[in-house]
Amino acid sequence: MKRATLLATAAAAVATIAVARWWRSTRATAPSEPAPPPRHAVRHLGRGARNARLVGVGARAGRDYALHRARRVFADAATRERLDTEFEMRTAEQVADALGHMKGALMKLGQMASYLDQGLPEHVRAALAELQHNAPPMSPELAADTIRRELGADPTELFLDWDPHPIASASIGQVHRAITREGRAVAVKVQYPGVEEALAADLDNVGLLFAGMAQLFPGLEHGPLVEELRSRLREELDYRLEAANQRAFARYYDGHPTIHVPEVLDRYSTRRVLTTELAEGVRWDEMLTWDQGERDLAAETIYRFAFGSLYRLHMFNGDPHPGNYLFRPGGRVTFLDFGLVKHFSAEEIQQFEDMIVAMVIDHDPAEFRRVCERIGLLKAGTAFTDEQIVDYFGHFYEFVMHDGVCTITPEYASETVRRFFDKSGPYGEIMKAANVPPSMVIIQRINLGLYALFGEMRATGNWRRLAEEIWPFVAGPPATPMGEAIEAWRARREGAVA
Structure with missing residues (x-):
């Protein structure tokens, strides 16, 4: 379970907090576990009931953990490994079952947890992966x-x-x-009937979560970030x-x-x-x-x-x-x-372009820093050197920095997650000072989601040439046979319009 701690803290949010609180607790007893609601009862689960269900998951996991530790005491190494695997699997299935029945934003977090970090044990990821398209259905x-x-x-x-x-x-x-x-x-x-009320309850919890994260990451302006998430998730309804x-x-x-x-x-x-x-x-x-x-x-x-x-x-x-x-x-x-x-404005797209030009094309650390400060990723006047800032943010551009074939690995994807959430690592101070402007909240799903999928695929290609073909400020020639087919398709469309 230690390998899952970082990702669970970031992506399983309230459910993981409930479990973690029990593990840190010294109480001899745990709150009673509420009975699971019927499949059609999502409409009745308000914020208090949804929180109670999560606490129930934490209580059950806590009791299982106490029993698990007792069983490990006199076990040999092979038996301990088997017991650890069984406990991890059982806990993951319990969390997946709870989030699957609850629907809404918390279930989305469980979906993310299934593919974000390749460091998760495979059996844990497999249990959570059921939330991707096989969650418990309504009647x-x-x-x-x-x-x-x-x-x-x-x-x-x-x-x-x-x-x-x-x-x-x-x-x-x-x-x-x-x-x-x-x-x-x-x-x-x-x-689902009632999912609108469920999502509203979850969004209240998300606000509390990000308010707590702001204490850990002082540079994070959580108010605009939460409002952006609220707007996008409400639109889904x-x-x-x-x-x-x-x-x-x-x-x-x-x-x-x-x-x-x-x-x-x-x-x-x-x-x-x-x-x-x-x-x-x-x-x-x-x-x-x-x-x-x-x-x-x-x-x-x-x-x-x-x-x-x-x-x-x-x-x-x-x-x-x-x-x-x-x-x-x-x-x-x-x-x-x-x-x-x-939907992005022309000004917001220009910000992305400015960052790419400074980091990838011109290799200009001072200009990259100025862009980050201008758009609100970093406050002006921080004590970090330009090189430290480029060293941190450069990871996200690593596979398009040079012209050559590159494989996106699971290790690259996991490092990406750590650079967002692991404040105890070598980049902890920059992370605590960094911010996520509202325009970049959803786009971070590229860093936190898309690259995780590419890592699992071990996706290989000349990403620099592919990017230059796509970037309108470069407009490079087709980089692959697929690019040539797309160019022909685009030419046919433009000819038809003319």
């Missing part, structure tokens, strides 16, 4: 009731065929297969906004060689129901069994989607986790879930 009756309220008829009347059992379930809604009366296969995302985002991405990438965004069917979509074409492809775990060449192509497509959308559309899909992709050979990737999308 078929509740899903049908939401369809009736939103679309005015029972799903069996609206659709030629309706599968009452979801094909995926996540933090805010679950997805059902259906066939329209016109014979089209679709995916119907149905929002309105599927009409998600539909608008998805339509914008689908229009732009229509006919793209490797990027596919499913079409939205407006007739079957409302604030709490979103219907799109049913996409095909394999899930993350199966893609990881493909050969390295295919994984590299998939990573290239994801990279192009993330940064191409940022610089060409000024939009970023801020939820890059394994459950949001479907893969086909040849680097073809379908992108799912556009609820957490950040």
